[in-house]
Amino acid sequence: MRELLRSLPALSGTAPAFDPDAVPDDPLALFADWFTTAVERGVPEPHAATLATADVAGQPSARVLLLKDVGPRGFAFATDARSAKVADLEVNPQAALNFWWQGVIRQVRVTGSARYLGEEASAVDFLARSPASRAAAAAAVPPGQGLASVTDLRDAMTRSRTRVEEDPAFVLPTWQAWLVVPDVVEFWQGCADRAHVRLVYRSTGQGWVHRLVAP
Numbered sequence: 001m002r003e004l005l006r007s008l009p010a011l012s013g014t015a016p017a018f019d020p021d022a023v024p025d026d027p028l029a030l031f032a033d034w035f036t037t038a039v040e041r042g043v044p045e046p047h048a049a050t051l052a053t054a055d056v057a058g059q060p061s062a063r064v065l066l067l068k069d070v071g072p073r074g075f076a077f078a079t080d081a082r083s084a085k086v087a088d089l090e091v092n093p094q095a096a097l098n099f100w101w102q103g104v105i106r107q108v109r110v111t112g113s114a115r116y117l118g119e120e121a122s123a124v125d126f127l128a129r130s131p132a133s134r135a136a137a138a139a140a141v142p143p144g145q146g147l148a149s150v151t152d153l154r155d156a157m158t159r160s161r162t163r164v165e166e167d168p169a170f171v172l173p174t175w176q177a178w179l180v181v182p183d184v185v186e187f188w189q190g191c192a193d194r195a196h197v198r199l200v201y202r203s204t205g206q207g208w209v210h211r212l213v214a215p
């Protein structure tokens, strides 16, 4: 493995032009710009992000999920209330989100606190999912619960699919939309010569300040 790992290239994407002296005051605007560029440059699944949480004892855990919205208030995702991440966030709302866009050598790191967006936003998110993903979410098998076999899960999903198709307005009561409200947003632009650009925005409570830091 050691040899294999050392043989692999890193930072092999193509960096778009980026001038850290000509950035917007609001990091959410810069995020939208970088995200759009990632989509235009064909970065696969740029909306997949790693969410890190920590439990009451401080034990961290991280998992990939999909970004559902981004706007002036923060970064939205959706999940099941019975999941470990929600158990973590209920006792410790501090969270981090990480995006890595290989094709453009860009990383975005977000830290902040997460809050539940309420029943209405959660229902809107659930109903916007495809029938297959609504059925999968509603398969009555809570995330993390032990399974005897994958066949059991498929059977539960088939029953759930019928229910979702018969009642298109059905909303899984445990489906929740959450928002990560950022305190710090870091934009990392990799460069082939290793003079990487790290631009860190920090919330002041009234607005944002930003500065360059060493990579």
Ligand SMILES: Cc1cc2nc3c(=O)[nH]c(=O)nc-3n(C[C@H](O)[C@H](O)[C@H](O)COP(=O)(O)O)c2cc1C
Pocket: 048, 061, 062, 063, 064, 065, 066, 067, 077, 078, 079, 080, 083, 084, 085, 086, 143, 144
């Ligand atoms: C590409 C990708 C997208 C995913 N999107 C979501 C998502 O939007 N919401 C979600 O709850 N889990 C999503 N998952 C599954 C999570 O990674 C994770 O397995 C699940 O949420 C349980 O995590 P937890 O036990 O830490 O709460 C996704 C996984 C992958 C690989």
